[in-house]
Amino acid sequence: MLICAVPGWACRMSVAHMTLAPSSPTEGSAAAPCLPTLYVRDARHLHVALADGALGMNVQSGSLSLGFYLRSKLLGKVRRRVQEMRYTSSTSTKIDLSHNESARLATDALLDRGLGAYREALTLEAEVDFLSQEEKDYIMRNVKNPSSSGSELEEEQGQDGSDAVSQTSVTYFPVDSESDPPELEYGWPASEWSYHLQGMPTVEVFLQSDRTVSVRDLLREGISKATSVLAIVMDTFSDVEIFCDILEATRKRNVSVYLLLDDANLHLFMEMCANLQIGSSHLTRMSVRSVCGDTYCAKSGRKFTGQVKEKFVIIDCTQVLAGSFSFAWLSWQVHRDLAVLFKGSGVKAFDLEFRQLYASSKPVPGFPPPSPSCPSVQLTD
Known part of the structure; x- marks a missing residue:
């Protein structure tokens, strides 16, 4: 003993x-x-x-x-949850969906002072390491310092004696929110109020494991049948055949195409165009722009931006093919992907999402905006 x-x-x-x-x-x-x-x-x-x-x-x-x-002090929000799972208890806990301030402080420390400060913040907040190594690497690779315009804004806000640094994490950005969004150059064939005329929403699910249906063939058939507009949001675009399908739709059937590509993978599309010797002169009735995910901004003004992971294709504003697929050979041949086909009023949510993404998009260097002489799809608003 x-x-x-x-x-x-x-x-x-x-x-x-x-x-x-x-x-x-x-x-x-x-x-x-x-x-x-x-x-x-x-x-x-x-x-x-x-x-x-x-x-x-x-x-x-x-x-x-x-x-x-x-x-x-109390345990961090996530650590407390982990402890509850590690040690059995007869009392059930209600799910906590509130903001995790400890996680914000640790993320700000990572942005401002690196991994060492991140670990110190976790220790002080009694919180678990909630970021994977891949996430930490992504944040550190994409961190940006405050722009000069942001610094000027901080100085103006600090003249009244308030804390200028603390003002940079608010959600009001005059430079972005007070500028005019880009117009849909070729118009839009349907107004948001017309969806109730298209019947009840229908949904069909297509799995890569189902060998009787090819998601890629389904997409190509939809593009070939488009008569007015194709609106595409995609993370990766390097599929040459699908690119040719889109070019044929614009040149032979006068289909207007709006292409929004994830900014981080935009270089893959540019490289494909260069290898095929396709330039802006070949992209008639086609708008190519880049788009990013949301931006996380620390109180110091340092920030990083995420990627676009949503992927969908709107066809004539009557149907949408969405899913986990990418416009790339690996996605069609070896990756496990799925696709969902929406019709009827189910298209409305994608229509509104596309317009919001387009409003925040940026032009791609080397792909100038279309000529004003290009005819537009008649708006129904």
Whole structure:
């Protein structure tokens, strides 16, 4: 039998079990925390998390180390959830969908001072490491310093004595929100109020594992039947045959094409065009623009932007093919993808999403806007 003591606690341990309980306070000493007796069968390794502290014990080579660490604050939101899952409890907890301030502070630290500061913030906030290595690498690769215009805005905001740095993380960006969005150069064949005339929404699901239906062939057939407009949002575009299908639709059937490509993978499309010797003169009735994901901005003004992961093709504003596929050989041949075909009023959500993405898109260098002389699709608004 081995007996050890820490202030306010008594620990009695044998090979079979261990009992830990508050000891009686001596005269002039502070009372121990009011905690229940803990009984552990396996003394080889003990790690118990208490409501207001954590107990750690390791028995190795006959030596015993015991430490009790009182916490001055609550656990981080995610760590608290993990602890609830690690230690069984009869009480059920309600899902917490609130903002995680600890995660924001740690992410800001990563943006401003790197991985070391990120780990320090996690320790101070008693939070788990919630970012994978891939996510950390992405953030560090894409971090940007505040622009000169942003710095001027900070100085103006700081003249009244307020904290200029803290003002940079607000969601109001005059440079972006007060500028005119780009117009749909060739018009749009349907207004958002006309969807109720197209009947109930219908949905069909197509899986890559179903060899009777090819998602790529389904897409190409839809492009070949388009009569007025094709609106495409895609992360990767390097499929030459689909590119030719789109060019044929614009040149032989006067179909207007709006192509929004993820900015991070835009170079793949540009390289394909260069290899095929296709330039802007060949892209009649076709608008090519780049688009990004959302932007995370720290209080210091440093920020990074995400990618576009949603992928869909609107055909004549009457049907949409959406899914996990990309316009690339690997996606069609070896990757497991799925596609969902929406018709009827189910197209409305994609119509509105495309217009919002187009409003935030940017022109692609080397692909100038269309000539004003180009005829447009008649708007029905």
